[in-house]
Amino acid sequence: MASGFSALIHPVILCGGSGTRLWPASRESMPKQFTPLVNADSSTFQDTARRVADGTAFSRPTIITSSDARFIVAEQLLQAEVQADIVLEPERRDSAAAVAVAALHAARRDPEAVVLILAADHVIGDTAAFVDAARAAAVGAQAGRIMTLGIEPTAPSTAYGYIRKGASIDGVEGAYEVGRFVEKPNRHGAESLIADGALWNSGYFLFRADVMLAELETYAPEILAATRAALDGATTDLDFLRLDATAFASAPKTSIDYAVMERTDRAGVLPVSFPWSDVGTWDAVWDVLPRDALGNAVRGRVELVETRGSLVHSEGEHLTAVVGLDDVVVVSTPDAVLVTSKAKAGLVKELVTQLREKAHPEADAHRRMFRPWGWYQRIDIGERFQVKRIMVTPGGRLSLQKHFHRAEHWVVVRGTAEVTVDDRVVLVHENEAVYLPIGSMHRLTNPGKIPLELIEVQVGSYTGEDDIIRVEDIYGR
Amino acid sequence: MASGFSALIHPVILCGGSGTRLWPASRESMPKQFTPLVNADSSTFQDTARRVADGTAFSRPTIITSSDARFIVAEQLLQAEVQADIVLEPERRDSAAAVAVAALHAARRDPEAVVLILAADHVIGDTAAFVDAARAAAVGAQAGRIMTLGIEPTAPSTAYGYIRKGASIDGVEGAYEVGRFVEKPNRHGAESLIADGALWNSGYFLFRADVMLAELETYAPEILAATRAALDGATTDLDFLRLDATAFASAPKTSIDYAVMERTDRAGVLPVSFPWSDVGTWDAVWDVLPRDALGNAVRGRVELVETRGSLVHSEGEHLTAVVGLDDVVVVSTPDAVLVTSKAKAGLVKELVTQLREKAHPEADAHRRMFRPWGWYQRIDIGERFQVKRIMVTPGGRLSLQKHFHRAEHWVVVRGTAEVTVDDRVVLVHENEAVYLPIGSMHRLTNPGKIPLELIEVQVGSYTGEDDIIRVEDIYGR
Numbered sequence: 001m002a003s004g005f006s007a008l009i010h011p012v013i014l015c016g017g018s019g020t021r022l023w024p025a026s027r028e029s030m031p032k033q034f035t036p037l038v039n040a041d042s043s044t045f046q047d048t049a050r051r052v053a054d055g056t057a058f059s060r061p062t063i064i065t066s067s068d069a070r071f072i073v074a075e076q077l078l079q080a081e082v083q084a085d086i087v088l089e090p091e092r093r094d095s096a097a098a099v100a101v102a103a104l105h106a107a108r109r110d111p112e113a114v115v116l117i118l119a120a121d122h123v124i125g126d127t128a129a130f131v132d133a134a135r136a137a138a139v140g141a142q143a144g145r146i147m148t149l150g151i152e153p154t155a156p157s158t159a160y161g162y163i164r165k166g167a168s169i170d171g172v173e174g175a176y177e178v179g180r181f182v183e184k185p186n187r188h189g190a191e192s193l194i195a196d197g198a199l200w201n202s203g204y205f206l207f208r209a210d211v212m213l214a215e216l217e218t219y220a221p222e223i224l225a226a227t228r229a230a231l232d233g234a235t236t237d238l239d240f241l242r243l244d245a246t247a248f249a250s251a252p253k254t255s256i257d258y259a260v261m262e263r264t265d266r267a268g269v270l271p272v273s274f275p276w277s278d279v280g281t282w283d284a285v286w287d288v289l290p291r292d293a294l295g296n297a298v299r300g301r302v303e304l305v306e307t308r309g310s311l312v313h314s315e316g317e318h319l320t321a322v323v324g325l326d327d328v329v330v331v332s333t334p335d336a337v338l339v340t341s342k343a344k345a346g347l348v349k350e351l352v353t354q355l356r357e358k359a360h361p362e363a364d365a366h367r368r369m370f371r372p373w374g375w376y377q378r379i380d381i382g383e384r385f386q387v388k389r390i391m392v393t394p395g396g397r398l399s400l401q402k403h404f405h406r407a408e409h410w411v412v413v414r415g416t417a418e419v420t421v422d423d424r425v426v427l428v429h430e431n432e433a434v435y436l437p438i439g440s441m442h443r444l445t446n447p448g449k450i451p452l453e454l455i456e457v458q459v460g461s462y463t464g465e466d467d468i469i470r471v472e473d474i475y476g477r
Numbered sequence: 478m479a480s481g482f483s484a485l486i487h488p489v490i491l492c493g494g495s496g497t498r499l500w501p502a503s504r505e506s507m508p509k510q511f512t513p514l515v516n517a518d519s520s521t522f523q524d525t526a527r528r529v530a531d532g533t534a535f536s537r538p539t540i541i542t543s544s545d546a547r548f549i550v551a552e553q554l555l556q557a558e559v560q561a562d563i564v565l566e567p568e569r570r571d572s573a574a575a576v577a578v579a580a581l582h583a584a585r586r587d588p589e590a591v592v593l594i595l596a597a598d599h600v601i602g603d604t605a606a607f608v609d610a611a612r613a614a615a616v617g618a619q620a621g622r623i624m625t626l627g628i629e630p631t632a633p634s635t636a637y638g639y640i641r642k643g644a645s646i647d648g649v650e651g652a653y654e655v656g657r658f659v660e661k662p663n664r665h666g667a668e669s670l671i672a673d674g675a676l677w678n679s680g681y682f683l684f685r686a687d688v689m690l691a692e693l694e695t696y697a698p699e700i701l702a703a704t705r706a707a708l709d710g711a712t713t714d715l716d717f718l719r720l721d722a723t724a725f726a727s728a729p730k731t732s733i734d735y736a737v738m739e740r741t742d743r744a745g746v747l748p749v750s751f752p753w754s755d756v757g758t759w760d761a762v763w764d765v766l767p768r769d770a771l772g773n774a775v776r777g778r779v780e781l782v783e784t785r786g787s788l789v790h791s792e793g794e795h796l797t798a799v800v801g802l803d804d805v806v807v808v809s810t811p812d813a814v815l816v817t818s819k820a821k822a823g824l825v826k827e828l829v830t831q832l833r834e835k836a837h838p839e840a841d842a843h844r845r846m847f848r849p850w851g852w853y854q855r856i857d858i859g860e861r862f863q864v865k866r867i868m869v870t871p872g873g874r875l876s877l878q879k880h881f882h883r884a885e886h887w888v889v890v891r892g893t894a895e896v897t898v899d900d901r902v903v904l905v906h907e908n909e910a911v912y913l914p915i916g917s918m919h920r921l922t923n924p925g926k927i928p929l930e931l932i933e934v935q936v937g938s939y940t941g942e943d944d945i946i947r948v949e950d951i952y953g954r
Contacts, residue, residue, distance in 0.1 A: 024798075303835070305828045306821065317858065319813040319839045321501075323828050324821025328802070332814050336796040337807070339816050344783065344801025351782045351800050358780070362796045379857040380866055380932070381794065384907075385890035387864065387932055389857055409910050411886045411934040413862035430861075431936040433886050433910060455857070455864055455934045457888040459908040 005138040008059040009206070010113045011052035012102035013084075015045055015065045015073065015120030016092055020352040021281050021345070024336040025313070028364035033120040034072050038279065038288055040299065045073070045120040046080040051127050052118065053082055057135060059113075062087060062105055064098050070240050071372040071475070088237075090245035096259035097251040099205070100216055100227040101243065107209035114141045115212070117205040117256075123288045125275025134206065137270040140172035141206040145268040146215065146261065147175065148206075150199025152273040156190035159280060159346075161201040161257075163269050164193070178267035181257060199271055203278070205256070215266065220259040226251035237476060282329040283342035286311040300332075311342070334377070335367040372475040373398055374451070386463040388456045392417070392446035399473035400443040406460030406467060408436040410444070415452035418445040428454075441471065482615040485536040486683070487590045488529035489579035490561075492522055492542045492550065492597030493569055497829040498758050498822070501813040502790070505841035510597035511549050514756065515765055517776065521756070522550070522597040523557040528604050529595065530559055534612060536590075539564060539582055541575050547717050548849040548952070565714075567722035573736035574728040576682070577693050577704040578720065584686035591618045592689070594682040594733075600765045602752025611683065614747040617649040618683040622745040623692065623738065624652065625683075627676025629750040633667035636757060636823075638678040638734075640746050641670070655744035658734060676748055680755070682733070692743065697736040703728035714953060759806040760819035763788040777809075788819070811854070812844040849952040850875055851928070863940040865933045869894070869923035876950035877920040883937030883944060885913040887921070892929035895922040905931075918948065 019032030026032030033045040042050075052058045061084045065073050070088055077084055087101060099117055106113040116134055124130050137147040150163045161184055166177035181201060185193060216224040226247055233244030252259075261267055277288045289297035289311070296304060300314030302321070309327040314320035320332040329345055331338045340348060355363035368377040373396030380387040386406075392398070392415075400420070410419065410433060417428040420443040421436055427447075428434050436442045438460065446452035470477065496509030503509030510522040519527075529535045538561045542550050547565055554561055564578060576594055583590040593611055601607050614624040627640045638661055643654035658678060662670060693701040703724055710721030729736075738744055754765045766774035766788070773781060777791030779798070786804040791797035797809040806822055808815045817825060832840035845854040850873030857864040863883075869875070869892075877897070887896070887910060894905040897920040898913055904924075905911050913919045915937065923929035947954070 301837075303828065303831060303837070305824050305831060314814075317812065319832075319837060321813065321815050321828055321832070323815065323817035323824045325805070325816065325818055328816065330814070330816050332809075335794065336798065337791075337809050337814055338798050338800065339802065339805065339807050340800035341802055347782050347800045351780065351798055354780060354782060355796075355798070360778075360780070360796060379864060382866075382890060382930065385930075385932070387856060387866075389859075389864075407908050409886075409888045411888075411936070413859060413934065413936050431884050433912065433934075435910065453859065453862075455862070455932075457890065457910075457932045457934075459888070459890050 005114070005135045005142060007114065007142075009057060009116045009134055009138050010059045010106050011061040011116045011118055012106070013045070013048055013052075013061055013063050013118045013120050014095065014098050015063060015069065016089055016098065017121060019121060021349045022279075022285070023348055023352050024333045024338050024362065025331055027362075027366050028068075029366045029369060030072065031069070032279070034069070034076060037285060038123055042080065043076060044123060044279070046076050048118055048120050048122065049077060049080050049082040049084065051124065051130060052116070054131060057131050058116075060084060062102065064089060064101060066092065067242070072370055074239065075370075086240050088240050088242045090243055090248050092253075093248065093251045094253045095256045096220060096223050096254045097227055097248070099212065099256040099260075100220075100223050100251070101231060103207070103209045103212040103216070104228055104231050107213060111210040113209045114138045115207055115209055117203075119203050119278070121279060122202075123277045123279050129272070129274035133270060133272040133274070136173060137175065137206045140169060140175050140268045140270070141208055141211075143171060144208065144211055144266060145169065145172070145175075146205060146207040146211065146264060146266045147268045147270060148178070148261070149202045149204040150269040150271050151202050151276045152271055153194050153198070153200055156187060156194055157200070158184055158187055158190055159284070160184065160278070162190070162193045162198040163201050164196065164198045165269060165271070169268050172268065172270075175268050175270045178261075178269050181262050199269060200276075201257075202276060205261075211266065212260070215260050215264045219263045220252070220254075223251050223254075223259060282311060282331070282340065282345040282348065286329065286342060309342070333367065336362045372396075381463070384459060384461060386458045388458070390444075390454050390456055392444060392452040394446055394449050394451065396452075397445040397474050398443060399477065400441060400471040402439055402441045402469050402471070403460070403467045404439065404469075405462035406458045407438045409457040409459070410434050410436070411455045411457075413453050413455060415446060415450050416448045417452050417454060418447045419443070420445075482591070482612045482619060484591065484619075486534060486593045486611055486615050487536045487583050488538040488593045488595055489583070490522070490525055490529075490538055490540050490595045490597050491572065491575050492540060492546065493566055493575065494598060496598060498826045499756075499762070500825055500829045501810045501815050501839065502808055504839075504843050505545075506843045506846060507549065508546070509756070511546070511553060514762060515600055519557070520553060521600060523553050525595055525597050525599065526554060526557050526559040526561065528601065528607060529593070531608060534608050535593075537561060539579065541566060541578055543569065544719070549847055551716065552847075563717050565717050565719045567720055567725050569730075570725065570728045571730045572733045573697060573700050573731045574704055574725065576689065576733040576737075577697075577700050577728070578708060580684070580686045580689040580693070581705055581708050584690060588687040590686045591615045592684055592686055594680075596680050596755070598756060599679075600754045600756050606749070606751035610747060610749040610751070613650060614652065614683045617646060617652050617745045617747065618685055618688075620648060621685065621688055621743060622646065622649070622652075623682060623684040623688065623741060623743045624745045624747060625655070625738070626679045626681040627746040627748050628679050628753045629748055630671050630675070630677050633664060633671055634677070635661055635664055635667055636761070637661060637755070639667070639670045639675040640678050641673065641675045642746060642748070646745050649745065649747075652745050652747045655738075655746050658739050676746060677753075678734075679753060682738075688743065689737070692737050692741045696740045697729070697731075700728050700731075700736060759788060759808070759817065759822040759825065763806065763819060786819070810844065813839045849873075858940070861936060861938060863935045865935070867921075867931050867933055869921060869929040871923055871926050871928065873929075874922040874951050875920060876954065877918060877948040879916055879918045879946050879948075880937070880944045881916065881946075882939035883935045884915045886934040886936070887911050887913070888932045888934075890930050890932060892923060892927050893925045894929050894931060895924045896920070897922075
C-alpha cells in the first residue's frame with residue numbers, strides 16, 4: 001500500500017479515561033471504552049485492540065491503564081483474543097506521562113522502535129485505511145518526525161481541536177509539517193479553519209521512541225524523570241506491570257499536546273479521511289450508530305411513538321418508551337436513567353459533577369460491579385436485607401472473608417459452587433442452597449467449566465459493602 | 478352554607494377505569510385512581526372517599542368497581558378508614574350501566590335518596606367548597622332535576638366537554654337548566670364557549686334515585702332491565718356484592734351523558750369554581766402538582782440540569798436525571814420508563830395500544846402485583862430462574878398450590894412465615910429459609926402481627942405464572 005515502512009509498529013493503547021459525558025452507560029467503575037456502546041458485542045477498547053492485531057504491521061501491543069481497570073482490561077483482551085503487555089498507572093497523570101511511559105517501555109526493547117499511540121475510545125470506520133495511514137505516517141516517524149494523523153473534517157465541529165498544515169515533508173508521501181495546533185474553536189472559527197484546509201486533531205501519534213524521549217528531555221524533563229523512575233521501580237503483579245506510585249505521582253499532570261507537540265519542531269501531520277469519531281458525547285454516539293428511517297438509533301426494549309432523530313438505549317429487562325419527542329437521548333440502565341437532547345448532551349459532564357456533590361453512588365459506580373472473579377449486581381434492598389446476583393467465572397475465587405452484621409443465604413441457580421464455611425468445604429449445585437451465619441469465615445469458588453450464578457440474600461442490621469474482613473485473596477486485593 | 482338540603486346525600490364512587498394515558502404509573506393491573514399520583518401517601522380514590530366522609534352531609538358510600546380491582550379497593554378503603562359498600566361489575570359497560578346500578582342500589586333503601594355520582598380519579602382543591610356545592614345541587618336533585626356540577630373554566634381546554642347554560646332554575650340558588658352538552662371542542666371552539674359562559678362538564682351528577690330510574694326507563698330501558706336483573710341476581714362474595722355476569726353483559730355499553738343527560742329535559746347545572754382537574758394526562762398531572770421555582774414537579778430520586786417546566790417522577794431506588802430539556806414528562810418505574818412532552822402527553826394512549834399489539838406485559842401489568850394477601854414483585858430473572866420479593870399482610874394466606882416445573886427457596890427477611898409443605902407445617906423466622914421441592918404441595922401464611930417479607934428464588938426449566946395448581950384459596954379465586 002502507501003508505505004515504505006517495513007518494520008513493525010509498536011502500538012500503545014491509552015485507556016485511563018473515565019468518560020463521564022457518557023453517563024450513565026460510562027462511569028468510573030466501568031468507563032465508556034469498556035462498554036458495548038457502539039457495537040452490541042464489543043467495546044471500543046476491544047475494537048481498538050483488534051485494529052492493531054495484524055501481526056504483519058504491528059508488534060504485541062502495550063496497554064496503559066489504571067489500576068482499578070486492570071481486571072476489566074485483562075478480561076476484555078482475553079475475550080478479544082488479543083495478547084498484550086499491561087502497564088498500570090497508580091493514578092491519572094494525563095497523556096504526557098502516559099506517552100513518556102510508552103516511549104520508555106518501548107525503548108527498552110528497541111530504542112528506535114516506532115510507537116503508535118492510540119486512544120481506547122475512538123470509532124474508526126475503515127480498519128484497512130487506518131492501518132495504511134499508520135504505516136504511511138510511520139515513514140515520517142522513522143525519519144525523526146513526531147507524526148499525528150489529521151482527520152479531514154466532515155463538518156465544522158466545535159468538539160475537536162484542529163491542526164493547520166505547514167509545508168510538505170520531503171520523503172513522506174502526503175505528509176505536512178504542523179503549522180499550528182488550534183484549540184477547540186467556536187462555530188465560526190471551525191468554518192474558517194476548514195476553509196483553510198485545517199484537519200481535526202485525532203490524538204493518534206507516531207514517533208521513534210528515542211526521538212520522543214529526546215523531546216521530553218528538552219521540553220518536559222520532569223515528566224521524563226518521574227516516569228523513568230516509575231518504570232525503574234515498577235513491580236510485576238500477576239500479569240500486570242505496576243508503575244511505582246511515588247515516582248509516578250511526581251510527574252506533572254499535563255497533556256502530550258501541551259508538553260511536547262506544541263513546542264517541538266519535529267511535529268508532522270498526515271491527512272487521513274477514514275470515518276472517525278471520538279464518541280465523546282451522546283450526540284456523537286448517535287452519529288456513528290446505524291439509524292432507522294426516522295433517524296432513530298435504538299437498542300434494547302424500546303418503543304417509540306412519533307419520535308425522530310433520537311438515541312434510545314434500554315439496558316436489561318427495562319422497557320423504555322419515548323412519545324412525541326425529536327432529537328432526544330434516553331439511556332436507561334438498571335439503576336439510572338438519563339434524558340437529554342442531542343444539542344445539550346455536553347452538559348452531562350456537569351450532571352455527573354452534581355451527582356458527585358450530592359454523593360449519589362450512581363455517579364461513579366455501576367449496578368453491576370466487575371471483579372477479577374466475575375461480577376455482582378444488587379437486585380433488591382430493604383431495611384434489613386439486600387439481595388444480589390453473583391456470577392463467578394470458571395476458576396474464579398472470591399476472597400476468604402467474614403461479616404459482623406449480616407448472615408447470607410446463597411441459592412445456586414446455575415453451575416456449581418465450592419463453598420468453604422469455617423472448616424467445612426461443600427459443593428453446592430444448581431437449585432441447592434447454603435447458609436453462612438454471621439461471623440462465619442467463608443469463601444466462594446467456581447470449580448467448574450461453566451459460569452456459576454447464585455442469588456445471595458443478605459439479612460442483618462447493616463448490609464454495606466464495607467462490612468467485610470478479607471483474610472486471603474488470590475488477586476492481591 | 479348555600480344549602481337548603483338537610484337529608485344525607487348518598488355518594489357513589491365509580492372507579493372502573495384503567496387510565497392508560499397515565500402509563501406507566503397507571504396500568505390495567507393498578508389503574509391511576511389507586512396510585513399515589515398527586516399525593517405521595519394517598520390515591521385519588523382514597524382522596525375521593527375521604528371527600529364524602531363527612532357524616533353530616535353524606536351517608537355510607539357505595540363503590541362500583543371491577544372484579545379485578547376489588548382487593549385494591551378494599552385495602553385502600555381500610556387504609557383510608559372509610560367504610561363502604563362495594564359492588565363489583567363483572568366487566569366494563571361504561572357509565573350508563575354503572576349509574577343505573579347506583580340508582581337501583583340506592584332505591585332499595587330509599588327510592589327518593591339523593592345520589593351523588595363521583596369519579597374516583599379527579600383532583601379537587603377545596604373539599605369544603607365541593608361539599609357546599611354538592612349540598613346546593615342536591616336541592617335541585619330533590620326537586621326532580623338531574624343536576625351536574627359545571628366547572629368555571631380557567632383556560633380554553635380542549636380536553637373537556639362543555640355545558641352551555643340555559644334559563645335559571647327557580648328555587649335552586651345559582652343553578653341553570655342545561656342549554657346543551659358540547660363535545661370536546663377545538664381551541665377556537667373552546668374560546669367561543671368560554672366567551673359564551675359555558676362550563677366544563679365535570680362528570681359529577683346528583684339525582685333522586687327514582688327520577689334517574691324513570692329517565693332510564695324512558696331513554697334507556699335496555700340498560701335499566703339489564704342492570705336490574707344483574708342486581709337481582711347478585712351474589713355476596715366475602716364483603717363484595719357481585720353483579721350477575723350474564724345479565725350485566727347484556728347492558729348496552731354507553732355513557733350516561735349519551736344515554737340520559739343529552740335527552741332528558743330534567744338536566745340542570747350548578748356552576749362551581751373550586752380547583753378541579755380530571756388529571757387525565759401527564760400534563761394535567763403536572764398542572765396540579767406543587768412545582769419549584771423553575772416550574773418542575775419532581776418526585777423520588779431525581780436530578781435536573783438546565784431543565785424547566787417538567788414533570789419527573791422516579792419510583793423506587795432508581796435515579797432519574799434530565800439534562801437541558803424543557804416541558805418534558807419523564808416517569809421512571811421499576812420496569813418501564815416513559816419520556817414524552819407535556820404537549821404530546823395525550824399520545825401515551827396510543828403508545829399503550831402499541832405495547833399491547835406487541836404483547837409487552839408492561840402494557841397492563843405492573844412489576845408489583847397486588848393480591849388479596851399482599852403483593853409480589855419480580856426482582857430478577859434469568860434463563861432457568863426467577864427471583865421475587867413477596868409481602869404478606871398480617872393474616873394473609875396464599876392459596877394451597879404446587880408447581881410442575883420449578884422448585885422454590887424462600888428466605889424470610891422480615892416477620893414470620895407459617896409454611897405448609899405437604900403434610901408438615903413449620904414456622905420460618907427472619908433470616909431462616911425453607912425449600913419447596915418441585916411438585917410439593919405448599920402454602921404460605923402470615924400468622925403474625927407485622928408484614929411478612931420474603932425473597933423467593935425459583936429454579937426450574939419454566940418459571941411462568943401459569944405453572945400453578947391451586948387446590949384451595951380463602952379468597953375464592
